[in-house]
Amino acid sequence: MEEERPALEPDASGESSWAFSGDGAAAAIASLEDLCGGGGGDGDGEGEIGWGLPLGHPGVGEEGVFPRLLEVPESSSGSAPAVAAAKAAREERSDPPAASGDAASSVSSEEPPPESDEKAADTANKTCKKGIKRTRQPRFAFMTKSEIDHLEDGYRWRKYGQKAVKNSPFPRSYYRCTNSKCTVKKRVERSSEDPSIVITTYEGQHCHHTVSYPRGGSHLHTAAALAAAQQLALSAPQLYAPPSPFTQSPSLIHPQQEQRPPSLLDRTLALPAVDEGLLGDIVSPATRNR
DNA sequence: CGATTTTGACCCGCGC
């Protein structure tokens, strides 16, 4: 039963940021900073990434969980643009035009990042330089306390790569949705600070329904989460919330659905669109501030 | 037999 329902309310300043109300917000952010060791990266603290995550420890109680959601410029600095470009080149080359074009275009077409025009233009330039139009799809990161790396989320994934990352002793795994028409990808990595934490970053939107719901009586939860996620994807494409990795703890963020706030039951945390990579690219709000 | 995973190599952009 979802009982933890932190009040989620849009930032009064506008539509560019969302935050959970509550005293714990600060603590949550602090947790993030602590968790991430002050933001990894060799100095790419430029990334305009804002997110908070209240992980705390297992026994801290779920009420201590209240994700902070911030809209993130589609193209911030860092390696993301570069990677995106590279990715674009490859995908363009290997993916069936129908498939990639179908899903990708639908997303990119409605994803004109109003903010960060320069950077967007920069990125666009780089990609267009090769005659490839490619916009990065919204990303959403989850931090989950789990022993399992690859969490069930109702979709089928195929692993296509694994790479050791600089800031973490744990390798990062790359997964792609097995649906040929679906271009959604996800990266899974363990936190270097807390090995028990799995960071999953989803990229893109599923253009299909789940292959099968996870077993157990949690169907409704997951189904609801998926449905909500779909809604979210439609209403707020830039804040796409993927289905929860945990069957019994669908956690998604939907700023406009106050009656269905993120129910962070387990220890799954929804993070705002992480434009950069995973841990190494996490930048705490404090860092962003400077 | 088909699907998935593993793993090394390759490509690309960025920072120095």
Added chain:
DNA sequence: GCGCGGGTCAAAATCG
């Protein structure tokens, strides 16, 4: 210009 790091590909291996 060079080196580094991230992301992806593709062939081989493994599994159901």
